[in-house]
Amino acid sequence: xxxxxxxxxxxxxxxxxxxxxxxxxxxxxxxxxxxxxxxxxxxxxxxxxxxxxxxxxxxxxxxxxxxxxxxxxxxxxxxxxxxxxxxxxxxxxxxxxxxxxxxxxxxxxxxxxxxxxxxxxxxxxxxxxxxxxxxxxxxxxxxxxxxxxxxxxxxxxxxxxxxxxxxxxxxxxxxxxxxxxxxxxxxxxxxxxxxxxxxxxxxxxxxxxxxxxxxxxxxxxxxxxxxxxxxxxxxxxxxxxxxxxxxxxxxxxxxxxxxxxxxxxxxxxxxxxxxxxxxxxxxxxxxxxxxxxxxxxxxxxxxxxxxxxxxxxxxxxxxxxxxxxxxxxxxxxxxxxxxxxxxxxxxxxxxxxxxxxxxxxxxxxxxxxxxxxxxxxxxxxxxxxxxxxxxxxxxxxxxxxxxxxxxxxxxxxxxxxxxxxxxxxxxxxxxxxxxxxxxxxxxxxxxxxxxxxxxxxxxxxxxxxxxxxxxxxxxxxxxxxxxxxxxxxxxxxxxxxxxxxxxxxxxxxxxxxxxxxxxxxxxxxxxxxxxxxxxxxxxxxxxxxx
Amino acid sequence: xxxxxxxxxxxxxxxxxxxxxxxxxxxxxxxxxxxxxxxxxxxxxxxxxxxxxxxxxxxxxxxxxxxxxxxxxxxxxxxxxxxxxxxxxxxxxxxxxx
Amino acid sequence: xxxxxxxxxxxxxxxxxxxxxxxxxxxxxxxxxxxxxxxxxxxxxxxxxxxxxxxxxxxxxxxxxxxxxxxxxxxxxxxxxxxxxxxxxxxxxxxxxxxxxxxxxxxxxxxxxxxxxxxxxxxxxxxxxxxxxxxxxxxxx
Numbered sequence: 001x002x003x004x005x006x007x008x009x010x011x012x013x014x015x016x017x018x019x020x021x022x023x024x025x026x027x028x029x030x031x032x033x034x035x036x037x038x039x040x041x042x043x044x045x046x047x048x049x050x051x052x053x054x055x056x057x058x059x060x061x062x063x064x065x066x067x068x069x070x071x072x073x074x075x076x077x078x079x080x081x082x083x084x085x086x087x088x089x090x091x092x093x094x095x096x097x098x099x100x101x102x103x104x105x106x107x108x109x110x111x112x113x114x115x116x117x118x119x120x121x122x123x124x125x126x127x128x129x130x131x132x133x134x135x136x137x138x139x140x141x142x143x144x145x146x147x148x149x150x151x152x153x154x155x156x157x158x159x160x161x162x163x164x165x166x167x168x169x170x171x172x173x174x175x176x177x178x179x180x181x182x183x184x185x186x187x188x189x190x191x192x193x194x195x196x197x198x199x200x201x202x203x204x205x206x207x208x209x210x211x212x213x214x215x216x217x218x219x220x221x222x223x224x225x226x227x228x229x230x231x232x233x234x235x236x237x238x239x240x241x242x243x244x245x246x247x248x249x250x251x252x253x254x255x256x257x258x259x260x261x262x263x264x265x266x267x268x269x270x271x272x273x274x275x276x277x278x279x280x281x282x283x284x285x286x287x288x289x290x291x292x293x294x295x296x297x298x299x300x301x302x303x304x305x306x307x308x309x310x311x312x313x314x315x316x317x318x319x320x321x322x323x324x325x326x327x328x329x330x331x332x333x334x335x336x337x338x339x340x341x342x343x344x345x346x347x348x349x350x351x352x353x354x355x356x357x358x359x360x361x362x363x364x365x366x367x368x369x370x371x372x373x374x375x376x377x378x379x380x381x382x383x384x385x386x387x388x389x390x391x392x393x394x395x396x397x398x399x400x401x402x403x404x405x406x407x408x409x410x411x412x413x414x415x416x417x418x419x420x421x422x423x424x425x426x427x428x429x430x431x432x433x434x435x436x437x438x439x440x441x442x443x444x445x446x447x448x449x450x451x452x453x454x455x456x457x458x459x460x461x462x463x464x465x466x467x468x469x470x471x472x473x474x475x476x477x478x479x480x481x482x483x484x485x486x487x488x489x490x491x492x493x494x495x496x497x498x499x500x501x502x503x504x505x506x507x508x509x510x511x512x513x514x515x516x517x518x519x520x521x522x523x524x525x526x527x528x529x530x531x532x533x534x535x536x537x538x539x540x541x542x543x544x545x546x
Numbered sequence: 547x548x549x550x551x552x553x554x555x556x557x558x559x560x561x562x563x564x565x566x567x568x569x570x571x572x573x574x575x576x577x578x579x580x581x582x583x584x585x586x587x588x589x590x591x592x593x594x595x596x597x598x599x600x601x602x603x604x605x606x607x608x609x610x611x612x613x614x615x616x617x618x619x620x621x622x623x624x625x626x627x628x629x630x631x632x633x634x635x636x637x638x639x640x641x642x643x644x
Numbered sequence: 645x646x647x648x649x650x651x652x653x654x655x656x657x658x659x660x661x662x663x664x665x666x667x668x669x670x671x672x673x674x675x676x677x678x679x680x681x682x683x684x685x686x687x688x689x690x691x692x693x694x695x696x697x698x699x700x701x702x703x704x705x706x707x708x709x710x711x712x713x714x715x716x717x718x719x720x721x722x723x724x725x726x727x728x729x730x731x732x733x734x735x736x737x738x739x740x741x742x743x744x745x746x747x748x749x750x751x752x753x754x755x756x757x758x759x760x761x762x763x764x765x766x767x768x769x770x771x772x773x774x775x776x777x778x779x780x781x782x783x784x785x
Contacts, residue, residue: 007779010766029593049620051558097557151769157741161707239711279771281780416624426626
């Protein structure tokens with residue numbers, strides 16, 4: 001994986017000192033909150049319901065054992081012994097003191113991590129496929145391109161005061177595991193007609209109050225023009241994105257109002273202009289970064305002899321649900337579920353973080369990944385080691401076998417932590433996972449992606465859930481809308497609201513009712529989403545409201 | 547009654563205006579009447595509080611109850627982590643929020 | 645105008661800047677002021693006659709002025725680009741990178757704070773309008 005050189009380290013260290021100075025000026029009264037707010041946000045520091053919250057970037061979701069261990073140690077030293085992994089492959093600490101924030105950034109810098117641009121109207125942490133570099137189906141490892149864009153976007157002088165936040169996702173396979181088309185810019189690294197790699201660029205996707213699926217605006221950008229093309233996309237947005245209304249300021253609105261064709265025309269004109277400005281990094285830089293992502297020294301694989309003995313029933317289920325095919329025979333990617341029955345989705349204790357760090361070092365070539373579904377991946381595990389790994393996970397409460405099942409719920413922090421939320425998300429997730437564990441239906445439903453947001457900002461990706469739940473405030477009382485039919489995969493679609501909302505008790509029943517309709521109507525091999533797409537909303541409405 | 551709340555500038559802790567100083571406990575909040583804006587401006591300028599705002603609340607036998615659930619959660623702590631709230635030993639504390 | 649913090653040695657223009665619309669209607673002035681909604685490219689045919697472009701930031705969070713300055717520099721404009729309005733020391737380093745070489749904010753800047761802010765970054769990641777050699781070029785000498 002990528003390692004800082006002296007340049008990267010110096011930049012991160014300089015940022016720590018800059019923020020230390022800014023915090024000091026705020027505490028001394030030289031900066032007002034209005035002036036300080038955008039500065040702290042660009043360092044990931046929010047003021048939330050109960051305290052300051054710090055969002056730490058995990059670039060393209062990749063981290064080493066020592067980095068994961070450092071995250072656990074920070075939770076002990078500066079927070080309350082836990083952290084929350086988010087839908088953008090970040091980690092959030094909920095109980096941060098302003099005075100200590102610069103020390104946390106310094107602790108992060110020691111392990112080549114940072115909180116740079118994890119908030120604010122700038123280019124945010126770049127997300128990627130959590131199986132990158134391991135997935136059997138990828139064209140190439142997308143992370144070198146994400147790292148190149150990370151450097152380009154860090155401290156970008158022109159694009160740090162954009163109309164609104166800006167999120168990239170970079171993938172490199174037909175299967176989309178990163179909700180690529182629901183980002184401001186989604187990049188899919190593809191192989192062109194001549195065999196060369198290039199970038200298919202989608203612009204103007206997003207969730208929030210106006211969810212949109214990004215249109216393709218260019219099917220192939222040569223990789224030695226990628227940064228220039230991104231610069232052109234951003235410049236058109238910075239100049240012409242709306243600034244009169246915060247809710248219409250994302251690039252999706254610009255692309256929608258101009259039309260994809262006109263936006264593309266403007267980008268192409270700017271691109272032609274910028275090509276003459278020679279702003280592209282040398283291709284040798286891409287090669288340098290790629291060398292950091294060289295394949296680990298896999299042992300020669302033999303699929304037949306290295307298949308684990310799946311005698312234990314629980315272990316067999318875990319292997320079936322929580323491992324993913326690896327490009328190297330004899331290996332698999334293992335997913336550690338942070339969704340125990342009744343647990344808080346995405347939360348991990350400092351002890352769990354340290355254990356996962358050790359397991360990553362022992363079994364996965366010192367690599368871990370954070371998924372946008374709020375789980376942790378050990379990308380490169382020998383199949384022969386899976387049983388030993390699973391036993392240790394089980395003992396630590398991390399062995400839940402529910403990947404992509406109804407219990408693998410995405411949930412934003414909601415009104416328990418977030419000052420923007422209108423309703424709580426976590427208790428709803430807890431009760432749904434408990435309900436489906438208790439009634440046994442969870443094991444019969446197969447793949448069912450359930451996503452819960454506590455407000456219209458959609459951090460819980462409710463638009464993209466096979467079943468989505470949106471918490472709203474109805475005259476001071478929490479109320480929940482139900483959506484069906486969303487997908488964030490390569491068959492991206494936006495969920496539709498079923499009808500009137502439900503109380504907290506009511507939404508738990510409603511989800512079970514929707515699941516029952518599926519169980520009744522499904523045909524061979526159909527997932528919940530497939531059945532919904534075939535039979536439509538009416539049978540669900542009938543069962544929910546009839 | 548109208549009460550004033552915000553976060554402590556340095557620690558970020560939720561605080562309530564208790565007449566002469568800020569308190570961690572909503573039960574100690576006082577009615578600020580029409581003085582919310584002036585107290586908030588003064589305390590913010592003195593950098594004792596961040597992002598102050600006033601809310602409606604009711605005084606009852608259990609103390610002071612903010613009118614909106616968001617502020618009741620601020621007053622107690624996250625309902626999903628009773629161990630981290632101001633009343634970790636009280637299993638019924640979460641019911642006060644709802 | 646004597647208060648402007650300038651990073652150039654020529655004499656400052658001593659008459660007020662006119663709006664872009666006014667400039668385009670009668671182009672005798674040598675100083676123009678760009679507001680956030682103006683298109684800096686409208687000035688490109690006239691750059692030879694302009695000695696000062698003021699770019700106004702009514703609010704520091706409105707970043708259109710950064711693009712305006714770069715567009716002018718990319719077109720070869722070598723005159724003064726002055727940031728006016730709500731400009732804070734925390735934006736100075738980025739503004740310099742985009743081609744601003746003078747500052748006259750509503751709230752005067754403390755020169756020592758400016759010096760510290762400009763010395764903060766040992767290197768830069770990207771090519772911009774200031775000619776600094778980006779890290780990715782330094783790596784490959």
